[in-house]
Amino acid sequence: MTRILIDPVACDAYGYCAELLPEAITVDEWGYPIADGEPLPAELVDAARRAARDCPRRAIIVQELRAGA
Amino acid sequence: MPNATDTMPGARTYGLLGYPADLATHAGRVGPLPLPARADRDWGGALIAALEASGLTGRGGAGFPAAIKATAARGKGRGGTIVVNAMEGEPASDKDALLMIRAPHLILDGAQLLAAVSGARSVVVCVPEGRDHVAAAAARAVAERTAARWAPVVETVVRPPDRFVAGEESALVGWIEGGQSLPAFRPDKSVPLRIGRKGALVHNAETLAHVAVIARGGPEAFRSRGLPEDPGTSLVTLSGAVSQPGVVEVDRGTPLIDIVSRATPLGPPQALLVGGYAGAWVAPEHFSTPYASLSLRAIGATAGVGVVVVLGHEACGISETARLAHYLAGQSAGQCGPCVYGLPAIADDLARLAAGHVDPGLPARLDRRLSEVEGRGACRHPDGAVSVVRSALRVFATDVHVHSRGTPCVSWDRPTQLRFPAPPVQVAS
Numbered sequence: 001m002t003r004i005l006i007d008p009v010a011c012d013a014y015g016y017c018a019e020l021l022p023e024a025i026t027v028d029e030w031g032y033p034i035a036d037g038e039p040l041p042a043e044l045v046d047a048a049r050r051a052a053r054d055c056p057r058r059a060i061i062v063q064e065l066r067a068g069a
Numbered sequence: 070m071p072n073a074t075d076t077m078p079g080a081r082t083y084g085l086l087g088y089p090a091d092l093a094t095h096a097g098r099v100g101p102l103p104l105p106a107r108a109d110r111d112w113g114g115a116l117i118a119a120l121e122a123s124g125l126t127g128r129g130g131a132g133f134p135a136a137i138k139a140t141a142a143r144g145k146g147r148g149g150t151i152v153v154n155a156m157e158g159e160p161a162s163d164k165d166a167l168l169m170i171r172a173p174h175l176i177l178d179g180a181q182l183l184a185a186v187s188g189a190r191s192v193v194v195c196v197p198e199g200r201d202h203v204a205a206a207a208a209r210a211v212a213e214r215t216a217a218r219w220a221p222v223v224e225t226v227v228r229p230p231d232r233f234v235a236g237e238e239s240a241l242v243g244w245i246e247g248g249q250s251l252p253a254f255r256p257d258k259s260v261p262l263r264i265g266r267k268g269a270l271v272h273n274a275e276t277l278a279h280v281a282v283i284a285r286g287g288p289e290a291f292r293s294r295g296l297p298e299d300p301g302t303s304l305v306t307l308s309g310a311v312s313q314p315g316v317v318e319v320d321r322g323t324p325l326i327d328i329v330s331r332a333t334p335l336g337p338p339q340a341l342l343v344g345g346y347a348g349a350w351v352a353p354e355h356f357s358t359p360y361a362s363l364s365l366r367a368i369g370a371t372a373g374v375g376v377v378v379v380l381g382h383e384a385c386g387i388s389e390t391a392r393l394a395h396y397l398a399g400q401s402a403g404q405c406g407p408c409v410y411g412l413p414a415i416a417d418d419l420a421r422l423a424a425g426h427v428d429p430g431l432p433a434r435l436d437r438r439l440s441e442v443e444g445r446g447a448c449r450h451p452d453g454a455v456s457v458v459r460s461a462l463r464v465f466a467t468d469v470h471v472h473s474r475g476t477p478c479v480s481w482d483r484p485t486q487l488r489f490p491a492p493p494v495q496v497a498s
Binding site: 005006007008009010011012013028029030031032034061063 | 251253254256404405406407408410411414438441445446447
């Protein structure tokens, strides 16, 4: 299972992640991303990794959770 | 510091505030530190078992079971540090300061005992800048202990900045390590904190005092007070619309109204702020709620940092909460966008509400902001602000209704019943 975490200290609201992955990331009224924290559907995992790579602040964490975790 | 009301009659068998401040009297009363004989490999396990049987939970806000924390740390802190957290960033809290002045040796004994369990090689006592009388009491105790060879591992007193979030454990450890006093983003809180390559365990000062009593007197002494499911005593700081503000030691499970009666309220309270500035407002229909974790949780509150503020009838809960939200917004560490922008926006919404601005979109906007900010900081500072604001909207629903129809709060200009630190004096250069 995979999910997205956002490091709120690193994040500077560039907003690329919400553009690259609108299915799982929205932004608040100040432009900071909100990840829904839900398990990521398998078809979105590649897009999530790209969003993490493209984040200028490296604030996106794509977290693999072991089964049962 | 306000005058401390004394411990209640009958508190003689178990009263943290009744312990002596000087080492000779302390030693005469409680005996030596109950440390293990060199060959006693099972000593740590026995102390952990006593803590578990006692049911002690942390008194610094999170209420985590002390035995679980000690078990996780057992042997892992080798060469590391026990951090005594007497930062007490809450402006309305005095309990850890008072305990450090009244019974510093109890706190430091507790730290030494947990150092022996975890293998730590030093004890670092954190008292914020500005509270010199508290730091002096801690330093005096440390000097006495060092001279009397009462401290198996070295004890020092350090002075982190005096800010609301400086006592957050990762901020505290980061500062001790030589960094800034800023909370860290820790997606997995079970990963231990470190100073250099060695473990650092942060414990609230009052919790450590309970550890010292339990280590000597056994779990029974602790369990002789409070409830079976939430045993022992807690220090509580009382303030607000009362004639005798101060710190009291109460049995867990004492009804809220009996706790506040010890500070002699100036009139029937309109509401109580329970748990601190990140806690929750409690309405009169819940004043008989026992001061215990589960009972408080059931009414949306928490024991938190042991603060109860009495709100008098002449005050407006929305105005007071607007001030509170403004204060908390100003105390953000400034690292996370949702906290930096969200808390001031929430505080402004409350201020507009209190001022009677007719703004039909306000309730929905405030509700959305509260939901969006919650859980999005590196630390739980924004969550605390959200909790206290949500409770205000619930408890003062009638005021919300009146203000939202354009009637301003009549007590906006009255002095606040909450305690806020004075802004720093600007020195002309």
